[in-house]
Amino acid sequence: MNAMDTQLEAKQRRRIHLIDLNDFSVDWWKSLLEKAHDIMLFPDKYAHACDGKIMGTLFYEPSTRTQMSFQTAMLRLGGTIIGFDNPQTSSVAKGENLKDTTKIVSGYADVMVMRHPVEGAVKAAALTADCPVINAGDGGHLHPTQTLTDLLTLWEEKGTLEGLTIGLCGDLKNGRTVHSLIKAMSCFKDNRFVLISTPELALPGYIKDIFSAKGIEYKEVNTLEKAIPELDVLYMTRIQQERFATKEEYLAQKGNYILTREKLLDAKKDLCILHPLPRVDEIEVAVDDDSRALYFKQAKYGMYVRMALILSIIYNEKTTMKLVKGSEYPVISCSNPRCITKQEKYLPHLFSKFGDMCTCEYCDARNLI
Ligand code: NCD
Numbered sequence: 511m512n513a514m515d516t517q518l519e520a521k522q523r524r525r526i527h528l529i530d531l532n533d534f535s536v537d538w539w540k541s542l543l544e545k546a547h548d549i550m551l552f553p554d555k556y557a558h559a560c561d562g563k564i565m566g567t568l569f570y571e572p573s574t575r576t577q578m579s580f581q582t583a584m585l586r587l588g589g590t591i592i593g594f595d596n597p598q599t600s601s602v603a604k605g606e607n608l609k610d611t612t613k614i615v616s617g618y619a620d621v622m623v624m625r626h627p628v629e630g631a632v633k634a635a636a637l638t639a640d641c642p643v644i645n646a647g648d649g650g651h652l653h654p655t656q657t658l659t660d661l662l663t664l665w666e667e668k669g670t671l672e673g674l675t676i677g678l679c680g681d682l683k684n685g686r687t688v689h690s691l692i693k694a695m696s697c698f699k700d701n702r703f704v705l706i707s708t709p710e711l712a713l714p715g716y717i718k719d720i721f722s723a724k725g726i727e728y729k730e731v732n733t734l735e736k737a738i739p740e741l742d743v744l745y746m747t748r749i750q751q752e753r754f755a756t757k758e759e760y761l762a763q764k765g766n767y768i769l770t771r772e773k774l775l776d777a778k779k780d781l782c783i784l785h786p787l788p789r790v791d792e793i794e795v796a797v798d799d800d801s802r803a804l805y806f807k808q809a810k811y812g813m814y815v816r817m818a819l820i821l822s823i824i825y826n827e828k829t830t831m832k833l834v835k836g837s838e839y840p841v842i843s844c845s846n847p848r849c850i851t852k853q854e855k856y857l858p859h860l861f862s863k864f865g866d867m868c869t870c871e872y873c874d875a876r877n878l879i
Contacts, residue, residue: 566619630872836862
């Protein structure tokens with residue numbers, strides 16, 4: 511091994527990627543919230559923290575808040591940005607695979623933020639990237655930086671992340687923000703969950719399993735009205751039209767849950783109404799004037815927590831992570847048709863085995879061996 515290889519090896523070991531918040535400790539999340547708070551109070555202190563650094567933003571899917579808050583975060587830290595928000599204007603349109611596009615950009619940038627419509631795609635990119643990679647949403651799977659945004663909002667507005675009754679309403683099946691938020695809030699003491707959805711859009715089994723594994727109280731209900739009075743937090747979500755197989759299936763779900771001022775009459779005075787946005791029709795505009803509607807504030811908190819995240823990832827402050835936890839099993843194939851391994855055939859088949867089951871390292875689908 512020559513000196514260059516040894517250096518690269520060492521760099522690889524130090525590099526951290528944010529694919530799933532649960533790859534990191536709760537203490538690390540809290541350190542980001544504290545840093546974000548400090549940035550809000552003293553922005554000037556951080557104005558040159560990323561001078562000379564470059565962030566690549568690769569958005570294979572539409573985005574307003576996530577993309578622009580990341581870009582603004584980097585600009586406010588003194589860094590610059592490159593990237594695309596429409597893969598059709600990049601060589602992806604010529605048929606370039608995920609590995610090549612992301613490998614190349616990761617050689618230009620100091621940190622790469624990526625959103626992709628396929629589950630596990632960001633982890634797949636991180637496997638071969640030459641810089642840290644941040645998951646800005648991978649299909650209907652996870653959205654860890656939205657969860658950091660949600661945690662900061664609750665921390666700032668409620669003053670605690672514990673002992674909360676949290677209602678999640680809408681598309682719990684395809685809503686990646688819901689999956690990441692539940693995984694995170696399950697790590698704090700005495701939180702309870704109320705899942706409000708139709709049976710068709712219920713939470714996936716692998717997320718529900720977290721409740722049973724940790725002995726967390728939860729219930730599933732199908733009306734918003736019944737759930738509202740006991741909630742401390744109401745997390746509304748959009749029905750994820752782009753994840754439905756047919757328009758008819760989407761139309762059957764659209765408009766089933768709409769938060770109105772009237773429905774809030776029985777809500778707690780200090781309820782926090784959150785929404786990752788964009789909103790379609792699930793919160794009527796009149797609710798915006800209610801002091802409990804925090805979703806616009808929430809979007810702004812997202813910029814500060816992403817500033818804290820960029821700093822931590824680029825300067826790799828006191829943390830480590832293991833990108834691949836399982837092993838390669840070439841003969842096993844993931845059963846999830848929406849898994850990135852179905853699209854990018856060169857990817858190693860990575861699984862964590864438990865009993866006669868195994869979990870796909872990319873998309874978290876459970877597979878029978
Ligand atoms: C969410 C997303 O992209 O998952 N938006 C966001 O990042 N703030 C929610 C959604 O699209 O419904």
